[in-house]
């Protein structure tokens with residue numbers, strides 16, 4: 346009799362447990378479904394994009410560093426001078442799998458000057474050789490993928506927080522298409538508006 350009671354009791358405990366986990370699963374499923382797309386892009390009420398936290402984005406995946414020294418561009422490169430490009434790891438992974446970036450992807454291009462040039466071409470000599478070395482931070486250009494908000498420019502918004510030393514602008518309005526997007530549209534519309542040909546990790550699909 347006692348044994349029977351025990352069995353009934355443990356059956357009750359088990360079914361309670363099952364019911365509880367079913368409720369838990371339902372609740373968590375709903376929470377996940379209700380979560381909005383995770384993006385590092387934060388827009389203010391005025392529609393301006395907030396400056397992303399440099400302590401955060403400088404720790405994203407560093408995909409490449411094109412270099413256009415002023416000294417090789419009549420003293421005035423369009424984007425002086427190193428271009429450090431950062432993308433969040435989850436978006437790099439998605440690109441490697443699918444060949445395009447997820448909605449909400451932010452790509453930061455942070456500029457740095459070249460370090461104190463001593464030759465007319467902007468280079469200097471260090472123990473490793475003659476060449477270019479990173480100088481001070483010098484500005485941020487940024488793209489955000491949001492196919493609805495930026496439908497007119499192939500689904501990407503373009504923002505500049507200035508081409509100058511720190512501090513950067515705290516927020517930025519979308520740059521006119523004639524200032525930024527037109528050039529990306531003309532050359533890299535087929536690779537999701539991004540110059541992946543300059544970023545070995547994305548271009549070569551992360552070879553060993």
Ligand code: HEC
Pocket residue numbers: 411412413424428430452453454486487488503504505520524525526528529538539540541543
């Ligand atoms: C005349 C052409 C041109 C214009 C105008 C232009 N870009 Fe680009 N952009 C490039 C090229 C080329 C690269 C990659 C090579 C490099 O950085 O030098 C690039 C790279 C970028 C990147 C890194 C991600 C990527 O797409 O590869 C961002 C972010 C970016 N540009 C934003 C901007 C913003 C913001 C503006 C306007 C202020 C702008 N660009 C205007 C040509 C242009």
